[in-house]
Amino acid sequence: MNKFTRNLIEQRIQEVKEKGSKPERKDILQTFIDSIDEKTGSKMNIKEIVSENMALIFAGTDTASNTMSWTLFLLMVYPEVYKKVVQEIRSTFPDQGQSIKYNEARTKLSYLEAVIYESMRYIPAVPSGLGRKVPKGNGIGLQGYKIPSGADVYIFIHGIHRNPKYWDKPDKFIPERFMGEGAADRKRNVFTFSTGYRICPGRNLAWAEIFLTLSNLLRDYDFELPEESQFGPNVIDPETGDPQIMPGFLGLTLGPKYIKRDGWAIVKPADLSSYSTTNNGSVSNAVEKASSRADKV
């Protein structure tokens, strides 16, 4: 990976040198190559550019893709939410000939936004943030506790998101909490991207990716868990009384633990004819089927 990234960067530097001009559309790589430290006036060396690029690739792929996978999973086990979000998307953007654009989606699909917020709260992709090391010396004092030098300190993002002091019914998946009165405050209490100086710099890009991908996917395709899946709207966790959530595996990000066993969905092209002709909010077969599975609970 290191070598591959380094080769790409060297190739770009060489191309620009030979052509004598930079690419028409300035991309992130060219921005790194051209950037100048305001204080020292120096440019990044190749090792630094490689390292920044790798950080972007690692930080920006699994995080966003896991967030989307968990969201789709949650929709498949909460069919009422699925039905509502699909209705919103398909009745707002019934023309499948036009892909849904981010700005339009973000302003018009308020329920989808609420679903994404709730999914990020319920199952944050980086549940314990990135660690910090207490520097050499005497350690630090934090809220009356002494933390020794060398210790790794993490923010427990998942725990913040399930704290009953700040969340009503924290263990329930309820996208509606991010709509209406008080929603703006609750959105500020979602720490999926961490907070402070080192807050995720890719958060706006992540929102754009997730919004664009989910809005278009959910409009154009129907999703359903296979019959043989160990999960579903009617597979209830006896401890919570809610649909069981597939087990996760925490590397740097949290993804499904048994991807080969649990990572399946039946995906079919959606039939939107009823939407574009009647636009009366009727739903497609797969969504109805998922709801009826839930009704049997």
Ligand code: HEM
């Ligand atoms: C849903 C998707 C994402 C989530 C949940 C997420 C979450 C996070 C979190 C929790 C951190 C740690 C912040 C801290 O140290 O306090 C972080 C850092 C970072 N993220 Fe994201 N991220 C996402 C998407 C992205 C994307 C799309 C990019 C860029 C392509 C990106 C680039 C980075 C980088 C470079 C850092 C390290 C920043 C630093 O060390 O100062 N992330 N992210």
